[in-house]
Amino acid sequence: MRFAGHVRPALPVDLPAITEIYNQAVADRIATCDLSDVSVERRAEWLGRHRHPYGVWVADDGEVCGWVAVSAYDPKPCFHRTATFATYVARSRRGTGVGTALRRVMIEEATRRGFHSLVNRVWANNEASIALAKQFGFRQVGHMHELVELDGEYIDCLFFQLILDDPGVPT
Secondary structure, three states: OOOOOEEEEOOHHHHHHHHHHHHHHHHHOOOOOOOOOOOHHHHHHHHHOOOOOOEEEEEEOOOEEEEEEEEEOOOOHHHOOEEEEEEEEOHHHOOOOHHHHHHHHHHHHHHHOOOOEEEEEEEOOOHHHHHHHHHOOOEEEEEEEEEEEEOOEEEEEEEEEEEOOOOOOOO
């Protein structure tokens, strides 16, 4: 089933679903460096830190099936127009357009909020996230070898960047 819902700002009532989706990614060992589940309380603190110009949005088609967060890249003032982000989709909804809808809104919101550059780190074995980055015009700007150690194995990380003022950015 293709995603036919909408993307909206996250609300505190969404925290159980946001947490469940994140914890699925923890278990799947493909996108997050957390090694154990996080609590709804910990996610509530996290949501509270995502005040304007940052934010969290959820994909909602009657239930929350994914989310994206735009966060500070670095707290130093010279990085105020650069943000990083994370996108997570419910295991049962991956490959149905949820990530695409979230990424589209995230780029629109980041642009509207005055960001110049979006950067993110993707595990080199996460083919879906790499494809989504390329779909939206992100350029691979780095490759760090054996950056993540998980379950006794090392994983490379790729770094992607999108310049939002670039007229060639797809929407």
